[in-house]
Amino acid sequence: MTDETIRAAGCVLWRRSPVDSALEICLVHRPKYDDWSHPKGKLKRGEDFLSGALREVEEETGYGADPGAVLPTVHYLVDGRAKEVRYWAAEAADGHFTPNDEVDRVLWLSPAAARHRLTQSRDCDLVDDLLNALRHA
Numbered sequence: 584m585t586d587e588t589i590r591a592a593g594c595v596l597w598r599r600s601p602v603d604s605a606l607e608i609c610l611v612h613r614p615k616y617d618d619w620s621h622p623k624g625k626l627k628r629g630e631d632f633l634s635g636a637l638r639e640v641e642e643e644t645g646y647g648a649d650p651g652a653v654l655p656t657v658h659y660l661v662d663g664r665a666k667e668v669r670y671w672a673a674e675a676a677d678g679h680f681t682p683n684d685e686v687d688r689v690l691w692l693s694p695a696a697a698r699h700r701l702t703q704s705r706d707c708d709l710v711d712d713l714l715n716a717l718r719h720a
Contacts, residue, residue: 592636593623594673607691618702646678652716
């Protein structure tokens, strides 16, 4: 990672459905990009990756998060610059979503529905990584 690399962090946020206890994954819709993704964002100066991930989850979803397993780091280019996003599996804690300028909708979906709704294929892989982490927890 060079000094030019964009550093970001996020979580694959999950919960047990209040209806039937099935696993649900939280996705966020960002109107600026018109995409569906896992909650994530750039780190603030001096912020460590896990703190940034938990802050971004709360800012984007309104929910606290209890971090679990470290998930694979994702690397890709944004406007020619390298971006590194570190992820954690995180169980949703108390909270309530309120739409804002950055995120206008959240959905709690089954893993299969989440894979189908996610915009980027790299985000789909994180669903499988979450399922593997939960299976081995």
